[in-house]
Amino acid sequence: MTKITPTEFALFSKYILEISGIALDKGKEYLVETRLHPLLEELGCKSYTDFYQKIQKDIRKDLEKRVIDAISTNETYFFRDKHPFELLQHKILPDLIDKRSQAGRKWNGRLPIRIWSAASSTGQEIYSIAMTMKELGLDLKTYDIKLLGTDISDAAVAQASYGRYNKFEAARGLTPQRLQRFFNRDGEHWRIKDEIRAMASFRKMNLMKPFTGLGKFDIIFCRNVAIYFTPQDRKMLYQKIASSLEPDGYLLIGSTESLSNETALFEPKKYLNSVMSG
CATH class of the missing domain: 1.10.155 (Chemotaxis Receptor Methyltransferase Cher; domain 1)
Incomplete structure (x- = not known):
């Protein structure tokens, strides 16, 4: 070498x-x-x-x-670290739906839910979010669901958009039940079913650049990516994330990450061994 x-x-x-x-x-x-x-x-x-x-x-x-x-680090797998998705299922989504329902916020008769995976790599995180929502019984008829996955890598975004994974990738984090329910066999690979694929969109994005045309999100996953940035770039990133988050929204970061030295724009909360900020 x-x-x-x-x-x-x-x-x-x-x-x-x-x-x-x-x-x-x-x-x-x-x-x-x-x-x-x-x-x-x-x-x-x-x-x-x-x-x-x-x-x-x-x-x-x-x-x-x-x-x-x-x-770019593309280490990822379905339901990585498990706890954030349990937090999403048992705490964040029920609370969010309750708040949005009480406020009467609807779009074309449906309750809007916007979630962004800021470093989605090859798509496992955003599809794990989609599967969690399906298991909660959330569908596109009742909810106006928009899931966005972004990554700096063209190759990662391309695979995420296609939703096709080899045996090793499919086996990491997925139970046999979820594999059978949410995927179809595609030769030696597994491909995400259309009902899950339809919930998500993907685009290439450099988090160091302006967040042009993103809009606002109810929930943002930004896990295990800021650790690769300089302290100054981390502060800038979290400031931009704060401006892209609804006032009562949620930010989920990695289990080894902390916002205490980066920004005072979020209020940290712990639930089910996971850290979320609002």
Whole structure:
């Protein structure tokens, strides 16, 4: 495997931060080497300097997209960490529906529910949310459900939109009952059923850029992504999230994350071993 020099690592750290917001501190050289080495081999580059020069010459920015796909963390699985989805099912959605019903908020005769998965990777999180809503008996006839999944990776967004997963991906986090209820066999793969797929939309989005045209959400999942940003970028991210959240909405973050040092815009609450903010 081609080794990256300290000078090259500094160059790529700066470049990756600029295009993705992902901050790579010293000690993460192995991550750059592991993720980008296949691209170097494919392009016949002898060094990371050579690779960087090819990136700069690529007017169409195809290589930039591939670097983002390679470097962004796509570790995910259905019902990851379990507790946030239990929280959604037993606390957040019932409370939200009760509040919206009392306020008489309806859209074309249906109660609106807007949920955003801000780093949805290949779609497992947003589809887990959709399955949770189905299990609660929420349907598109009674509720105006809009689920949005965004990610910085083109490849991740493409797979999420298609909703097709291999045996390993399908087995991670899904019970046999859920697999049979919400998926169809597709050769050696499993594909999400149309009734679930119809609840969600996906788009590419860099969280470091302005949140143009997003609108407001009742619930935002932003789990295990801000930890890769600089402290300054984290504060900026949470400020933008706060402006995209309804005044009585909910933000769910990762179990190892905290907002106490980042922003005072949210009120932290604990329920079922999960952290939510409103």
